[in-house]
Amino acid sequence: MNGLEVQLPGVDFGTMGLAEGVQFVSFILLGLMMVGAALGVVLLANIVYSAFLLGVVFVSLSGLFILLNAGFVAAAQILIYVGAVNVLILFGIMLVNKSEGFSTIENAWLGKVVTGSVCTGLFALLGTMILSTSWSLSDGLVAGEDATIVIGKHLFSDFLLPFEVASVLLLIALLGAIVLARRELVPDEDVAIAPPLTLPERPRDLAQAAPQDSLP
């Protein structure tokens, strides 16, 4: 490991070695990218840009996870968040997006100012708490490359019950999402002719011709 501690000539990392310098620089870059993209998610007016910036947030978080020696969770983050959740949100935007102008509310800026100050205060509180606490850092052996093996052992020994409960919860969420997003049946329709093993469903043109003037 001594080879990694060599100082680059002309580059002064202070007391840090080269590996720590690279880690620090990539931490700064990933952190700036993540905070900027998160601000974009919250503040941009166009929601499609927000969805793509959410993907940037997830990717830079995955990089931060790699810096924390959590390679498996970083891969899961990319696969699940960027590959599934972000795509799901984009599909949701495409199904819902009407580009309507929301009705203006009086004194909306007041709520934003109050929320912003509350969030800044919360951040200041958390920051002072973080900086004033003396964390009991461990200098033991780092799992590092064996993290995946250790996680697998945990999942099948002392975390077995939460693991199985999580699988049941995913099944419930799958069924719940299907039932919620399904077009509802018109009550007076003839249900008896529906073929077996299918859920009765309202035909599509009825759903599209839903009256718009019935809204309050």
Added chain:
Amino acid sequence: MQLEYFLLLAAALFCIGIYGLVTSRNAIRVLMSIELLLNAVNLNLLAFSNYLDPAGIKGQVFGVFVITIAAAESAVGLAIVLSIYRNRNTVDMEQFNLLKW
């Protein structure tokens, strides 16, 4: 590299998420803010796992569970938003007062 840097970053992400959660008018942006909150928690868990318990890494197991729950939450949340949009024809959070009074 210190633990405090990661904790501060997670705190910043959490506060941004809360701001978006409270001030957003679009229901889908609210869902995105909830994802930001869950990711901030995940970053905290992994930082603690790396610096306080580097051999056991129970925090990474919790991180995997949080990712699982977040995926389920996102699917159900988007289904609810689609259902409300079909009934009310809007995604404005200010008009979702069906359960309010």
